[in-house]
Amino acid sequence: MSSIRLFLIASILAILTLFNFVAALQGYQASLREAEQLFDNQLYQTAKLIANLHTEQIQTPPSPQNNLAYQVWHNNQLIATSSPSLRKPIIELLPGFDHANFNGYRWRTLVFYDDNHNNWIIVAERSDLRYMLAESVITQAVLPILLGIPLAGLLIWLIVSRGLKPLRDLSEQLKNKQANDLTPIAIPDLKSELKQVNHSINALMRRLGSALDREKRFTADAAHELRTPISALKVQLHNLREEVPQGNEAFAQLEAGVERMQHLVEQLLSLYRSTPEEFSHQMTRLNLYELAQEVIANQHHDFEKCNQLLELEGDNCFVEGDPFALTTLLQNLLSNANKYTPPGGQIRVTTEAVGGHICLKVEDSGPGISPTDYSKVFERFQRLSHIKDVAAVQGCGLGLTIVKHIADLHNARTSIAPSSFDTGTAFIILFPRTPDSHD
Structure with a gap:
C-alpha cells in the first residue's frame, strides 16, 4: 500500500x-x-x-x-x-x-x-x-x-489526517523551495517523530550547499587562474610569430591549442555565471528578434569567413529574460551552427509565436544529428564522434550544455529536430508566452 x-x-x-x-x-x-x-x-x-x-x-x-x-x-x-x-x-x-x-x-x-x-x-x-x-x-x-x-x-x-498534517507541511515546504534555496526548513511545533527527519533534511541541504559552493569556487578560481597564463601565452605567441617561418605547422597547432584552451576557460566562466546562485532574477522584457539581430551582427564575420548564408526570419517576439544569459544562449547556438555547417552552407534563425510559446529556432544545413544522440548533445564535454573531422572543429563540449542550462533558468523547453534544409539540425527553444509576448 x-x-x-x-x-x-x-x-x-x-x-x-x-x-x-x-x-x-x-x-x-x-x-x-x-x-x-x-x-x-x-x-x-x-x-x-x-x-x-x-x-x-x-x-x-x-x-x-x-x-x-x-x-x-x-x-x-x-x-x-x-x-x-x-x-x-x-x-x-x-x-x-x-x-x-x-x-x-x-x-x-x-x-x-x-x-x-x-x-x-x-x-x-x-x-x-x-x-x-x-x-x-x-x-x-x-x-x-x-x-x-x-x-x-x-x-x-x-485523526490520522490530523496527525499527518506536519508531514504534509514539511512536504509542502520542500515542494515550494526554489532550486537555489538551500536555507533550512523551519516548521513551528514540529512533532518529535518528524524532528529527526527535518534535522536530516537540513543537514543534507547544508552538505549540498557546501558542495555547490566548492564547485562554484573551483570553477571560478580555475577559470580566472587560467586566464592569466593563457594571456601570457598569447603574447609570447604573438612575439614568436615574427621569428617563425610562415606556414609552420607546429606553430599553427600551438596557436590552435592555446585558442582552444582560452575557449574552454570562457565557456567555464559562462557556465559558472549562469548557475542559479549567480543568475539574476530581475528579468526584463526583451525583444527576442532584436536580440537575435544584435548577436548576428556581432558574429557575422565568422559566417562570412566560411562563406555561409545566415538568415533571420520572424516577428518581434517578447520574452521575460536576462539579457546576458539569452545573449550567451544565442551566441552558443550560432557558434555551434557555424562550426558544423560546411562552407557555402545555410543557417537560419527564426523567432515566432507558436501556440502558447515563443519559439526561437536555429537550424543549419550541416551533417545533422542522429535522433538517438539527441539526448547526448546537452551533456557536458560531449562531442559526437560520428561527425566527420569533429576533432578539427574547435570546441570543448560545453556550449550546448550552457544553452540547455540557460533555457531551464527561463522555464523554457529545449528540443532538437531535423532542419528544414536537405540536411542539418534544428535547435528549438520554447519560451513561456505572456499576454504581451507578440506586439
Missing part, C-alpha cells in the same frame, strides 16, 4: 473490526448461555406453578401456536396434559433438563417430581422459539457495535 494514511486507517480498522467481531462472538455466546439459563429457570417456575394448580383431570384445548407443552403423571397415569394428542410421556421420567423431539419440533424439557402430590410433571418449550427470542435480544445489543465501525473509520480518518 503506497499511502501511509490508508495503511494506518486500514490497519487500525482491521484490528478494531477483529476485536469487535471476537467481542461480539463472545458476547453472543455468553448471552445465549445466560438466556438459556433464564429460559430454563422460567421453565422450572412454570413446572412448580403447574404442580401447585392441582391440574388433575383438566384438559387444555390444543393450540398450534402454543410454545409450551406439559404433562402431569401420577402412578404412571396421565392426569393432565396441554394437548390430547400427547398420551405418551414426552420424555423418560427422570428429574432434570433434557431435549426431546415431537410434533415436528425440537423441545427443551424439564421433568419435575412433586413430593406433595407424588406427581411427575413434564414441561416442554420449543427450542426454536426461545432461540429466536434470545437472538432478537442479543442482535439488538450487538448491532450498534457493528454499525459503529464505519463511524469509527471516519473518526480514525480524521
Whole structure:
C-alpha cells in the first residue's frame, strides 16, 4: 500500500473490526448461555406453578401456536396434559433438563417430581422459539457495535489526517523551495517523530550547499587562474610569430591549442555565471528578434569567413529574460551552427509565436544529428564522434550544455529536430508566452 494514511486507517480498522467481531462472538455466546439459563429457570417456575394448580383431570384445548407443552403423571397415569394428542410421556421420567423431539419440533424439557402430590410433571418449550427470542435480544445489543465501525473509520480518518498534517507541511515546504534555496526548513511545533527527519533534511541541504559552493569556487578560481597564463601565452605567441617561418605547422597547432584552451576557460566562466546562485532574477522584457539581430551582427564575420548564408526570419517576439544569459544562449547556438555547417552552407534563425510559446529556432544545413544522440548533445564535454573531422572543429563540449542550462533558468523547453534544409539540425527553444509576448 503506497499511502501511509490508508495503511494506518486500514490497519487500525482491521484490528478494531477483529476485536469487535471476537467481542461480539463472545458476547453472543455468553448471552445465549445466560438466556438459556433464564429460559430454563422460567421453565422450572412454570413446572412448580403447574404442580401447585392441582391440574388433575383438566384438559387444555390444543393450540398450534402454543410454545409450551406439559404433562402431569401420577402412578404412571396421565392426569393432565396441554394437548390430547400427547398420551405418551414426552420424555423418560427422570428429574432434570433434557431435549426431546415431537410434533415436528425440537423441545427443551424439564421433568419435575412433586413430593406433595407424588406427581411427575413434564414441561416442554420449543427450542426454536426461545432461540429466536434470545437472538432478537442479543442482535439488538450487538448491532450498534457493528454499525459503529464505519463511524469509527471516519473518526480514525480524521485523526490520522490530523496527525499527518506536519508531514504534509514539511512536504509542502520542500515542494515550494526554489532550486537555489538551500536555507533550512523551519516548521513551528514540529512533532518529535518528524524532528529527526527535518534535522536530516537540513543537514543534507547544508552538505549540498557546501558542495555547490566548492564547485562554484573551483570553477571560478580555475577559470580566472587560467586566464592569466593563457594571456601570457598569447603574447609570447604573438612575439614568436615574427621569428617563425610562415606556414609552420607546429606553430599553427600551438596557436590552435592555446585558442582552444582560452575557449574552454570562457565557456567555464559562462557556465559558472549562469548557475542559479549567480543568475539574476530581475528579468526584463526583451525583444527576442532584436536580440537575435544584435548577436548576428556581432558574429557575422565568422559566417562570412566560411562563406555561409545566415538568415533571420520572424516577428518581434517578447520574452521575460536576462539579457546576458539569452545573449550567451544565442551566441552558443550560432557558434555551434557555424562550426558544423560546411562552407557555402545555410543557417537560419527564426523567432515566432507558436501556440502558447515563443519559439526561437536555429537550424543549419550541416551533417545533422542522429535522433538517438539527441539526448547526448546537452551533456557536458560531449562531442559526437560520428561527425566527420569533429576533432578539427574547435570546441570543448560545453556550449550546448550552457544553452540547455540557460533555457531551464527561463522555464523554457529545449528540443532538437531535423532542419528544414536537405540536411542539418534544428535547435528549438520554447519560451513561456505572456499576454504581451507578440506586439
